[in-house]
Amino acid sequence: xxxxxxxxxGMMGITDEQLQQAHAADLAIQREEGxxxxxAWADPEHGVVYCLSEAPDANAVQRIHERAxxxxxxxxxxxxxx
Amino acid sequence: xxxxxxxxxGMMGITDEQLQQAHAADLAIQREEGxxxxxAWADPEHGVVYCLSEAPDANAVQRIHERAxxxxxxxxxxxxxx
Numbered sequence: 001x002x003x004x005x006x007x008x009x010g011m012m013g014i015t016d017e018q019l020q021q022a023h024a025a026d027l028a029i030q031r032e033e034g035x036x037x038x039x040a041w042a043d044p045e046h047g048v049v050y051c052l053s054e055a056p057d058a059n060a061v062q063r064i065h066e067r068a069x070x071x072x073x074x075x076x077x078x079x080x081x082x
Numbered sequence: 083x084x085x086x087x088x089x090x091x092g093m094m095g096i097t098d099e100q101l102q103q104a105h106a107a108d109l110a111i112q113r114e115e116g117x118x119x120x121x122a123w124a125d126p127e128h129g130v131v132y133c134l135s136e137a138p139d140a141n142a143v144q145r146i147h148e149r150a151x152x153x154x155x156x157x158x159x160x161x162x163x164x
Contacts, residue, residue, distance in 0.1 A: 080124035080126065
């Protein structure tokens with residue numbers, strides 16, 4: 001297992017309710033890929049959303065995000081954390 | 083006070099020790115701008131570092147990062163969090 005930070009662009013104007021719903025959609029199926037989504041942070045003005053997860057690999061993160069309807073634009077394995 | 087996610091590019095090959103030192107350099111002076119750096123995550127392969135902070139504004143975050151020797155390439159006010 002490793003930590004991943006994935007990034008979604010083009011989410012200008014995302015609301016708190018939309019972020020909560022998107023996160024809930026991930027949580028509902030994450031176990032099927034062994035992924036645990038820990039946090040998400042959104043900047044509605046610039047349309048950027050960051051998601052932090054623990055997962056077996058980046059593909060597992062992307063499969064959950066795709067099935068939930070919001071594929072990530074970037075997925076970074078963040079091997080180092082403070 | 084608000085949450086900010088800032089991003090540093092071009093950090094290919096960053097080591098755990100370098101990340102710890104950079105973070106410590108921020109912590110040493112963060113109080114002077116009312117900033118609290120909470121976490122940092124690094125992807126050494128792609129040279130990306132993400133820092134999560136609480137701060138009065140983005141300029142305060144950048145002033146600390148600049149004085150610590152590692153200005154951010156992007157700073158996003160993440161108004162929404164999960």
